[in-house]
Amino acid sequence: MRIGMRLLLGYFLIVAVAAWFVLAIFVQEIKPGVRRATEGTLIDAATLLAGVARDDVLSGEAQNGRLAQAFASLHEGKINADISGIRKVRNEYHVYMTDAAGRVIFDSAGKAVGQDYSRWNDVWLTLRGKYGARSTRIDPDDEESSVMYVAAPITDGGRIIGVLSVGKPNSSIAPVIWRSERRMLWASAALLGIALVIGLGVTLWINRAIGKLTRYADSVSENRPLPLPDTGSSELRKLAQALESMRLKLEGKNYIEHYVHALTHELKSPLAAIRGAAEILHEGPPPEVAARFTQNILTQNARMQTLVEKLLQQAKLENRQQIVTTSIDVAALFQQLYDERSVVLAAKNLQFQSQADAVAVHADAGLLSQALGNLLDNAIDFTPQNGTLVLRAREEGDEVVFTVCDSGPGIPDFALSRIFERFYSLPRENGQKSSGLGLAFVQEVARLHHGTVNVSNRREGGVEARLALHRHFT
Template sequence: MKISTKIFLCYLLINAVCFYYPFNWVLDSMRTRYLEGVEDPLVDQANTLAALVEYELEQGTFDPQLWGEIFNRAYRRAVDARIYKLLKQKVDETLYITDSKGVVIFHSENPEIIGADYSNWRDVTRTLRGEYGARTTRLEGGPEDVSVLYVAAPIILEGKIAGVLTIGKPTTNITWFVEQAKYQIIVMSLLSLLAAGILSYFLSRWITVPVNRLTRYARLVKDGQRTDFPKLGKGEVGEMGDALKEMKDALDGKQYVEQYIQNLTHEIKSPLSAIRGAAELLAESMGEQHREKFLKNIKNESLRIQDVIDRMLALSTLESRSELTVMGPVDVKALVQTVVESFEPVFSLKNIGSEVVVQEELVITGDSFLLHQALANLIQNSVDFSLAGGKVSVCARQKDDTVRISVCDQGTGIASFAENKIFEKFFSLQRPDTGQKSTGLGLNFVRQVALLHGGNVVLENRAGGGVEAVLTFPVSLT
């Protein structure tokens, strides 16, 4: 599992857990909060009406029948109250009054209850004791989640509790409000969780971007491609990247020196053996013609060693660069014509034709000297493997988002066993006309130049015979 996926899942799990507990607490306590909100105005209302009853009792004007008529009128009223999304169409409060012994002396809904003993009801009992009295009782014949909230207030005459006034409010509407609120909370919680999931996804991607850059860089280095070290920031990943880069540089330096010495030793071993053998033979008596032959061999092998060393130095200098130090606009047409013209004597000597096709006003940005050497190496390679009567073609044009410079020949092509080795250092094939091999550094040099310019080089056999070498550069460099 990718680290970005792990971060995403962990962050999502943390959000889900953190959402669950407060969400569950809100849902569980919501009904209680609504009942508290309703109970407070009921306390005010009960005490206000109790004060009114006290006044009428003191004045001797308390009339249960009048109170009954008032409540009957209230119950018959056509109510049309839109409370947000709730339509309230009737008065649903209940009021009853008991005496000091808890006996009902008035009931707003059911006069038949008058005379019943309510002294055991919690609201009446506690109020008669001078405490706050309230109770919740399930509504008879109603749904299980609907009950009636009763709040009582004492009726005080001459400093003593002479009775209890209780107001009852069904929780039907409260239940409706709670269900609506729960639905909205659930919807908002799901949307919030979805938003948290989306944010956690992008957060995980943002956190792992430096890691992905570092991984991509490591793979490009493994494949031998030249690439700039990615920007990783200043955090822990950046420190890790710096450490890996330092380790890479140290290993590259050590490995390069070892490989350099091995390759150089291998390449000069044969010419040194030839020189030593010729020197030993020259110590013996021989004719002048043989002496000149061995002296020529010594000179040729010495020049071969010098050529290997010069090319190795040029290649090592190129490989040590992480970026171009000299850059400028390079006219591709002028570059191609200059290099091809320098090979005219060679073309004439080997009886090889040449062709140049270059798109007008084609310009790339780079080091003109290195580009000249790279193109010259490709043309030299084509000349070496071309037979008399053949032709070397150089074309340059822009294709899509790249500048493409190709060198084609009609030579012997690349043997199947060598297709994956042609860019390796010191790997070389025998020339068809002489049977000799080159230093095997030319194509590797071309590849380093291409990579240093942000491009690439590819050699492939042509369908009609010969080889096509293609240098490509990003059009962004033009």
């Protein structure tokens, strides 16, 4: 499993567990919380009604007293209230009064008058000066049928002369509890959804940063290092810098070893030729023979000098990490490249076509000129007499793509995977080989510009070299 997915699952699991605990506590507290609030209103109502009912108890006519008349009017009236989506259409209070002995002398429902309620907790405790309350099920098997009663003492001169108890069915507060629980569940679902989206975003960001580092590490292992990626995080940036430092140190060791081996290999042939010519000259050959071998020594010396200069140029380029870019007029650059090679083109009678229109690109002018010059030189070397060269530049999205096409024999299949290796070279049209550093130089220029370079055979014959750079690279 990918590390990003593990982080997402771990994060979501923590949020889900935390949300479950919070939700469980809230849901568990909703029902008792609503009932406590309801009990508080019942206490207020019982205390208020107890004061009103005192005269009814003292008169001995509680069934016809003011409290009875008030409830008669209440039953005749209509209630039509919308309380935040919960409709109330009837009075839900059940009120009864008892005398000092606990016998019911008034019942708003008209059913319990004369019954002995002295054993019910609300009456029993209130008559003894304590807080009296009870919750009783109408149907013993149905929890939702319970009714909550709260009592208040009816006093006269500090003496308890009766009890007034106010009851309310718990089913009447069930819609409030159900709505609160439903809203809590919806809020929890929304919280988990938001947490999942945030976690997914963080995971994608981490995966993207790690993906950049992975691609960077893969490019290093494939010997085509990309520029150091910007991960957007100080910790990951330190990791990227550590990888870059490790790459540079490892490449520094391998670099010297590789260059020594390569340089030794490349210098073997000219050194052997110079040694052979020197041995012949040491024997005092005829002037014409001496002249030929002297020229051979000069040619091989020039070859070694060119090789060393290009190696130094390549090493200097590979050690660069940043470049200074300017806006370049591509049409003017193409004209400059043509003028520099006009003599060679005329010598081989090559047709040169260029197309740049009004394309402009931000790049290092010197490096871009050298890179395109190397591609053009390769194309000239591999194109036979009377051939054709095409140099183009066109915009593709945010990139400017330079292409150099020739009409030569193309690249053999066995060499396609090696053409960017240092010192790897194929015989030119004249049978000679180059230093094998031209395309390696172009590849480094592309790397410094965060671009790409590709070389491939064309279906109609010849080779197409493609150098793509960001149009507004900075």
